[in-house]
Amino acid sequence: MIEEAVPSLPTDTSLLIRVHAVSLNYRDANMLNGTNPFEIKSDGIPCSDAAGSVVLIGKRVTRFKIGDRVSPIVDQKAITGREQDREWLGGEVNGVLSDFVIFDEETCVKLPEHLSWAEAACLACAGVTAWSALARDGSLVPGMSVLLQGTGGVSMMALKFARAAGCKVILTSSSDEKLEHAKALYTEPAIATINYSTKPEWELEVLKLNGGVGVDIVLENGGTSSLLQSVKAAKKGGIVSQVGYLGKQSGAHIEGLVPLLIDKTVNLRGINVGTLHDFESLNGLVEATELRFEDVIDKRFGFEQAAEAIEYLWSGQHMGKVIIEL
Structure with missing residues (x-):
């Protein structure tokens, strides 16, 4: 675990997000065990799925306000689906297993209000x-x-x-x-x-x-x-x-x-996850039907148990989602 000061915003369209829950995926354990076929950042922060709240915004941000519930998209390049390159969280760039993360507003979506943080964290990848x-x-x-x-x-x-x-x-x-x-x-x-x-x-x-x-x-x-x-x-x-x-x-x-x-x-x-537009479409379904996902959550861990959580996922004992709560 590495401790750092909370950084300042790098651009006028950046969001500082307080992470409340991270959802693990097989690819996270796959990468950390060295068996993933795609490029990864050797000293990077793992994990791609987070639910958090906006605590600071750049002066040109228009899509979000302080207090909004948000998630970054897994592939930071996939906005419409027409993009020809990729930039995966926890892969080519730093992921979300951190107290605070910074993303541009164009690569984040609002999360349904009725979901718990743990439920909302299940949406971005899975x-x-x-x-x-x-x-x-x-x-x-x-x-x-x-x-x-x-x-x-x-x-x-x-x-x-x-x-x-x-x-x-x-x-x-x-x-x-x-x-x-x-x-x-x-x-x-x-x-x-x-x-x-x-x-x-x-x-x-x-x-x-x-x-x-x-x-x-x-x-x-x-x-x-x-x-x-x-x-x-x-x-x-x-x-x-x-x-x-x-x-x-x-x-x-x-x-x-x-x-x-x-x-x-x-x-x-x-199927390579999906785009920001796909995420927004999914959120429309979740909100309209008031779907809940507590029954999909298999087990929860604290931040200090992150290594244990990843090992549990890698073991294949789980059924559904494994959550790290911050």
Whole structure:
């Protein structure tokens, strides 16, 4: 832990933000354990998801005022989606695991007022990723069927959004305990579940649970190890949103992928979190439906327990989100 004086604002459009909660993501532990494939700042501050309050503003700030509840966007370059470069918090630039952070007003969004700090901290990466995977270009509509892989933060946030949109949810995991917990949490309407370790041909189980046809949207989390099965689990003309690569990666896993994509006319799309506009769109849904996320939070740690929190996330014991409260 490093202690420094609170810095002055570097520009007239800067915000000084008091951080109240930080939400951990797999990429945070991945980077700190040296297994992330992307560039990172060697001496940087980790983590990308924070919820905080504005305590000081530059004289040309117009979008925010002191006291506003805000979050910086994860990719500081992703405003509209047309940008061709990237600048990830906790990666190429300093992250948010700090009492105070400074960001330009153009890379921050206001947070829904009804959420706790811990809930609001879940939105920037896991929330926006889940929202982009499901709803980009208006792809999510009531009555659709959605397959969610795993019980990590992105999948559990996606479960909340899909249910709020009136969609059927099928959730997979290798843990019967986690699946039973999810079914106990979400009863009306009930969710369907598959243990992919005991049912290795889980794509066939998806068809059985969905009336003999594939699902409309697959949230794909495994990478090459599960991608072929995910395409098979999608309906003809369906969507597979690739949000992660948690499984063992090998080109041998995806032999036959191209003809299968063509035959099923599946839209395979990469999801790299989302843009500031995506975040604002998500916040609109959260505010309109008054969604809450306390049920998505697995465990909370104090700032002095940050290393323990990251180790807990890395262990895979969690279900949903791990929070560091400041």
